[in-house]
Amino acid sequence: MRNDAPRAVTAICKALAEQIEHGLLPPGGKLPAERKLSEVFDTTRITLREALVQLEAQGLIYREERRGWFASPPRVLYNLLGRSHFNAIVSGQGRKPSTDLLSARLQPASAYICGLLDLPALSSVVQIRRARRIDGRLVLYVEHYLNPALFPGILELDLSGSLTELYAAHYKIHYGRVRFEMLPTALQTEAAAALRVSQGSPALHIVRTNRDQDGRLIDCDLEYWRHDAIHVSVEVID
Amino acid sequence: MRNDAPRAVTAICKALAEQIEHGLLPPGGKLPAERKLSEVFDTTRITLREALVQLEAQGLIYREERRGWFASPPRVLYNLLGRSHFNAIVSGQGRKPSTDLLSARLQPASAYICGLLDLPALSSVVQIRRARRIDGRLVLYVEHYLNPALFPGILELDLSGSLTELYAAHYKIHYGRVRFEMLPTALQTEAAAALRVSQGSPALHIVRTNRDQDGRLIDCDLEYWRHDAIHVSVEVID
């Protein structure tokens, strides 16, 4: 690393960042083709791509598989104490939420899920897989696992909306204690495919385990957020 | 992307991941040189490095600038409701914490810091910059900003230990309400240099704003964690 002259990659990052921050590339706007950009900056595609990947890591731009690079929209604020759900959070911030239902079925619980939900070995669970969007952009892949004893017939209902509201309306179950685990990782095969990004993209993994008003473990969510789509906040009162 | 045959990068990732998970490369252990590995996997260094970067993103390995690649130690659990501090958290999990004091001085507050601490324009603040280690490994870069009115003479004290304990012992100030903001990003120049990693490495940025027992804003921390060193947990009681 040269200490006097900045790296080519750094220079490209700065130039692009400056353009984005000054609004020359509006949020959601597509960047020019990689080959064009590498000409503009008089470098190779490899080097240019390294710069793009760094900007992606910073959250300034994102890519859609085989479609190109885009300026990132603002992050959505996820207040853990807000006790709210995706649709409400997103609409509350003036954005448009939507949900793709990927699959929903009863299946044997993995050892990991049994542990989370405190179920005996070889239990069955309801698995619901969904991809969620903000203003049309895929930002969140979730696997929900529900204790089937508490939600008879749920697979017949409309699972493309808020599960929270479904629980309340059909089962009179409300969230009580909720536990969050958060860890930065990279997207694995399933999540990457669902979000249409390349495997290994940085992401924030959140595991929610939810209890109801009586303290019973009712379900858990394995969430995978695009790392640049979210901003988590918590206020701890003494 | 070929759909039938897996990518070279994916194959390399799997092979290395398998070795690590089966303990052939113990945590903290150094991987062979990149050129050696690229021979082993019969590929180029570029391709091999892409695999290493993906494993880094997953948190399985990490690098030290110009020293090589190492298997990652386990993440440390950061319970936001634990109301504990770095040294206590780390020792409590059987690991060894240490702290490098990078700088400590009174300086004009940036507009951003004024906003966080609710200070008038052109205020001065005490800035303390530290790098913190777990078992010798640099994992956290922190900038602390203190309201100087509350901590007279603090620059004369030993700032390499727990500030929490310093506040209590010398100023009878204890934390009350605490606010956390968390967002995944990439390390910028200062943090990257302090942690001796390359700019643009994935990281978890945590902003803490702390109030004392009387609700006064006393200080804030801008924390930058190596993304693979931490596991955040919160329990929300209804």
Add this chain to the structure above:
DNA sequence: TAGTGGTCTAGACCACTGA
């Protein structure tokens, strides 16, 4: 000083997107 990682060049082919 030898070897390592950090950076960069100059190409190539393929699969997919979108017109």
Add this chain to the structure above:
DNA sequence: CAGTGGTCTAGACCACTAA
């Protein structure tokens, strides 16, 4: 079907680390 991004090759030089 043209253009794009995804992937890969086969090198090179430099700065730094560790012996």
